[in-house]
Every structure is written in structure tokens, then in C-alpha cells.
Amino acid sequence: MANVKTVLDEWAVKDLEDGSSLKIAVVGCTELGNESRPGIQVIYMGQIINYEPLFVERLAYQAHKAGVDEYLLESYSWMVHEDQYIKNSLVLGFPLKARVEVKTRSSKPVIKEYDLPFEV
Secondary structure, three states: OOOOEEEEEEEEEEOOOOOOEEEEEEEEEEEEOOOOEEEEEEEEOOEEEEEOHHHHHHHHHHHHHHOOOEEEOHHHOEOOOOOOEEEEEEEOOOOOEEEEEEEOOOOOOEEEEEEOOOOO
């Protein structure tokens, strides 16, 4: 069976300081990761995060170990500036969620969450 990709959401947050924008795309996939199970991809600034069962299981373990319900994926986020960033997180609970927070210099943080199509 071939992987079928479906665009779930595309959005951008504009920066009025210089006219640029930070763009996010969220794609649902029927086969992702080593087990070829459904998952989602978050795409931003040429980076792709694959929320697939094995990766999320490891993240959930790290979140439980840290004692948090929302686990910031520091290595998979762009947080070079304090006033301009893209933060990606895993939100524990039922259902599990991928959370994306985007802020530009001229905007307030824009936060969107996406249900993951599996449990760990």
C-alpha cells in the first residue's frame, strides 16, 4: 500500500516589521515511521517533524520522566529569538496532540493543536 498524504492545515503568521511570514503545513500520512502506521508531519522552514508511534512513544516517556503534560521539542523547534519563534510540543492526554506555537515580532503567539491518529 502506498503512503497517502493529505494536507490537514496550512497557515502563516505575518511579521509586520519586515513583511515576512512564518509558514506551517500539517500533513496526515497513512504510513509513517518504521512500522508504516498513520501519523502526521509538521513542516516549517524546510524542517519536517514526523509524529509517528515510535517517536511519540519515546517523547511521551521523556515527558513522564520530566513530570510534564506538555513536552517542548527543543531540538525540533526554532527558538533563536525571544520575540520570534516556532515551538513544537507533544501534549499528553487522550488523544495525544501535536502542538505548534508561532510568534513573530509584531504578533501575539498563535497556537494550534492537532490530534494524533494513534495512542502509545
